[in-house]
Amino acid sequence: METFRLFGDLRLEDPADFLTIDRQLELANTMPLIEALEISWRLEEAFERFQKEELAAWEEHHVRRSIHFLIRPAGQLNARVACHLYNPTFYTADPYNRTIEDISNCSIQQVVKAGFSSDDCFLFDHLARRDLSHYCDRFYPPKIREIHENFMLEMRDNMEAKVEVCWGARVENRMRQILKLRSFPLWGRRYKDVKLFLEMTNDEATVKRFILFVRHPASYLYFSSSPDNRERQAQICRQQDSLLSVAASLGQIQIPAHFYESSPLVFTKPPLSQVQLKIRRDMEARAREELASVAGSKAALFFLKEGHGRIPLDADIESDEANISPMIHSIGAEDRGEEDDEELRMARQEAIVTFKERLNSIMARFTECHPRLQIEHQSINILLDTLECSDLNGIDSWNELPGDLVKLFEDQDGLKIRQRAISSREGLERAYQLLHCQGSPEYLSLVGLSCTVLFAYLFKIARPRKKKIDHLVILRKPPFNNVSRKCHNCGQDVLDDVYPWYAKRDPELYVYWRAFKTCGNPGCKLEVVRLMPINPRLKTLHPCEKNLLEKRFARAKWEKFFIRSELNSADQPDEIELKCTGGCGCRTKINRPRWTVHEPAKLVETRLKCGTCKKMRTWLPLSEGYQTIADSSLQRLWAKFQKEGCQLGDYPRRPDIWFANHRISTRILFLKDAKKDEMVKADNAAQ
Known part of the structure; x- marks a missing residue:
């Protein structure tokens, strides 16, 4: 049987049956040279090799994963433009559809409508397995990621496209790491804000293709109709349209003009039936089970939903109650006896209710079949679990987050550190720890992490002081309404106190908070810490009833x-x-x-x-x-006297000498003379 393919369609019988050992070795050395004569790289053959290698790698980790979720690219290798996406997800009418161009998926539908279909483009994934995107990031073993990336790079080496559009921050970040890129900003009134990148060969002597980084399609599914976000959203749409217009012009293809500018609020997710939604949830659950065995014990807890991303109920010592709804309605209900304090408590209540409504509005857009939030601990954690499995997990850049979500963070002074707002995933992860959310934030998607922080913050600001001291503390007007703080134990900064309480008996005394389980910063070891003001001039008071009732305060010696x-x-x-x-x-x-x-x-x-x-x-x-x-x-004046060994308590109280316009040594001599004079007067009086 002729099973040995020499070249083209010529097949011969097995060489082992006809050739000597020496001839077989010679043939083995010659075949790579003959194979190099092949005029084209075969995508289907490469995909078959990739499938076998990928499945075998999973089995080495004692996991059997379905071949049906390995998704083929779409389009022709000789297309002028390539679209580089991250990975296929389970948001699809048919999870067993093995082509990337599946318009029942919200991101792919938007890419196709924007003019980048397989008719004119070559579409491929960075990671070709259907999974939740942030799971791929965090839980794929290095060898499996390498297999996927090698196949992706093999496709890139053999495609003819001289223009590559990379969709989303995950693709951008990885391509910046592995490619030699040279920035190439454009100019002129129309394209002055557009920045291209040139992909260079390893020796940087030749340009391989143009690279354009654009926003992930999912970030356009959650635009808000609020006037506050209109300008920012319009700018984002203009920038995306400019980049895509440049890509189309470079690749000589036709796309709809001003696609994003003309319809920024009409992008909707293709509807899935209840049966399709159930299939999607079941497959996501199965994927979690498969990944749990390779992710390590710490990550396995996340997959089993045992504590990661949970909102704390006992992060501090000085607050009462766990259900936020009654809290919000009871704030300011009692007669405080202080007109300003009553007014400020009512303003605080209104601000918390407004924050809750804004968060509710955002979550209503983010989740399917979303009921009116009752802001209860258990229901919020269920909601956050659902959010982790949404198509929003494709977003992996702060700049791609919906505008009203970013604006909500910017407006919360209590989510700032030294009045600096959160502007990155790193900032979110730090806030997550400082709010004492359970588990590691690294296992959450960017949107899931953002919403977890916002809900934890809502619990934090809405909880009142303990009832036994609540009537002994007051709020104050600006500029006393925001206190930057640090941990007394480790000295690291913590979140600003946006509703600082002061002692009613002495409004100059800031009543600090104490926290269980460290301050939340890495390296802090104490079980209970004090969150103290950074400003050393702000006097503090321990939050207990006795201190708040008694008027006592130790002043500095000077x-x-x-x-x-x-x-x-x-x-x-x-x-x-x-x-x-x-x-x-x-x-x-x-x-x-x-x-x-x-x-x-x-x-x-x-x-x-x-x-x-x-x-x-x-x-x-x-x-x-x-x-x-x-x-x-x-x-400084006190320090100068101390440095000279002068204890002012040993001398007469003479402010005229303390503040005299002389050297410190001279003033000390004057004090000694004054003391002698006083002693002489005392002796004379005694006589």
Whole structure:
């Protein structure tokens, strides 16, 4: 039987039956040279080899995965344009459809409608197995990823397309790692914001093709009709249209003009029947089971839904209750006896309700068959599990997230650290840990991680102080309504306190929070930590009923000498209005300002975060006529006396000497003379 293919259609009988060992070795060395004469690379043969290799690799990990979920590329290798997607998912009317061009999938449907179909383009996946995209990222063994990428690179080497459109951040990030790319920005009024990349050969002597990175199609499925997002969405659509227009012009194909600009809110997911949705869920569950055995023990917990992404109910010590709905409606219900505090508590309640409604609106678009959220712990965790299996897991870049979701993060001062908003996955993962969500955030998709953080934050801000101290604390107006904090144990920054509480008996005292299970930062080991203000000038109070009832506060040592006591400040105003020195016009009032023992007294300057210009500023009296001095100047003066070994308590209280315009050594001599004079007077009086 002629089973040995020499070249083309010529087949011979098995050489082993006719040739000597030496001739067989010679033939073995010659065949690679003959095979190099082949005029074309055969995609089907390469795909068959890839299938066998991929399935065998899974079996080496003791996992049997279906061949039916390995998806073929579509289009011709000689197409002028190639579309590079990441991987096929289970959102499809027929999961056993083995071609990439399946318009029942929402992303593929959008790519085809935008003009990039197999009629004019070669469409292929980076990873050719049907799976949830973020599972591929995190749980595929390195060898299996290598098999998929080798097949992808083999296709790229043999396709004729000189223009490649890469859809989504996952493809972009990986291609930037493995290709030699050279940036090539365009110019002119129409294309000045378009940046192409040239793929270079290894020696960078030749250009192989043009590369364009565009947004993932899924990011256009969740645009909001809100006017707040309209400008940002329009800009995103214009940029996508410009990139696709350039790709079409380079590849000499025809696509619809202004496709994204003309219809940014009409992209919808192709509907799936209830039967199809059930099949999809079953297949996703089966995929999780298959991957759990190769993902390691830590990741296996995630697949079994045992704790990852869960919202905490016991992250702090000073709060009550777990069900948010009753909390929201009870905030501010009691008579607090403080007009400003009552007004601020009502404003806090309204802000939390507004935040809840905005989050509810976003989740209604993100999930199928989504009921009105009741914001209860169990139902939220079920909802987040559902979200992890949605088509949104194809999004893997902060810039691809829906605009109203990004805006919701930007508007939450309590999700910032030192007033810096979250703007990356790394920032989300840190917030996840600081909010004490259970498990590792690395196993969640970007959208699932975002929504987990938002729900955990909602639980955090809506929970009141414990009832036994709630009536002893108050809220304050800007600029005292936002406190940047750090952990007292590890010294690392934590999330800002957007609703800081102050002692009612002394509004200058910030009542800090304590947290269970460390502050959330890596390396923090204590079981209970204090979340303290970063500003050292902000006085703090331990959150217990006894401290809040008693009026006690230990001042810094230098304050006992340089700052007037309340009795000695009786002739000074108890309240003073200040203005921000940033030029923004912001004003505030402080109670019981500090006055020095100068004659006349000087007002100790206050440094606060301005709610308008968003920077730490010195605040000066609105009324002229007050002399001021910086807190730091008094501290430095005290440090100078200490450095010279001078204990001011050993000498007479002489502010005129302390603040005299002389060297410290001279002032100390004056103090010694004053002490001698005092002793002489005492001796004379005794005689």
